[in-house]
Amino acid sequence: MRYKFPHFMPKPEFIQPDYSHWNDVKIGMSRDEVIEILGPPLNDKYRGGKWKYSNSYYTYGYLQMPMIPHPRTYTFSIGFTDEGKVFDKQDPFNDIFSVDGSPTKPEIIIPQDSVVFSHYPRIIDMRWYPSSGVYPMNYIVEIGHQYMIDPETPGDFQDEVIEDDLAIPFYIHDFVGAQPGRIRIKAKNEIGESDWSEFCYFRFTR
Incomplete structure (x- = not known):
């Protein structure tokens, strides 16, 4: 018998940056250049923004799944060096983005x-x-x-x-x-x- 999740199961929460703007951010860019492209990071101490204990990562979106064990598993985050240069980009999709909004192949x-x-x-x-x-x-x-x-x-x-x-x-x-x-x-x-x-x-x- 096929199991169906109950209708009262919590729904995913999500904030996504514009994919084209996200893809414009490149390794080596300055913090100011990133803010010019994407704007300020999210202001959410639990799931976004400037990470609580450091300014080394800015978060610009997230997928918050029901029952997920950790709130930052699926985030759009950009890491900066001590000199304020981009050294890391993380996204939930393994760097594969939809071009028209339709789902990409899992x-x-x-x-x-x-x-x-x-x-x-x-x-x-x-x-x-x-x-x-x-x-x-x-x-x-x-x-x-x-x-x-x-x-x-x-x-x-x-x-x-x-x-x-x-x-x-x-x-x-x-x-x-x-x-x-x-x-x-x-x-x-x-x-x-x-x-x-x-x-x-x-x-x-x-």
Whole structure:
């Protein structure tokens, strides 16, 4: 039976800078040049702005997911040296940005492709980079399993969408058996759906 998140689940909060302006900021720029392009940083002591104990990072946006364990996991942040020059840029999307607001194709972080698991119960933790585009963003999760009746002639993968309206870029699943599996992810927003991610293959041995 497919699990549906309850309607009272908190919604993601989000602030995004203009992508084109964000991409105009380059390593080596001065603090004044960054402020001229992006304006002042956010004024939020919990999720943005000048980081509490230092002026070395300015934050210009964030994706605050429901149930996320750390408030600065997905931020648009710029790091400065002691001389006030940009040395680091961090964004939630692994530097892949939507050009028209539609979702970008998700990129799976874990599990790593072709990994072999031997633990039981067969709990698998899936995480991927959030998709860029107009927010709010939701995700479709598909998981497949492959019966190994004969190791020489394995069967086809049986794929099934197990979540079609997920508000967060991670999912935990109890896999069906000691056999190969695969997952892929698709993003959707008010504009449309992304392409499916590449398949990520794995196998449980017990």
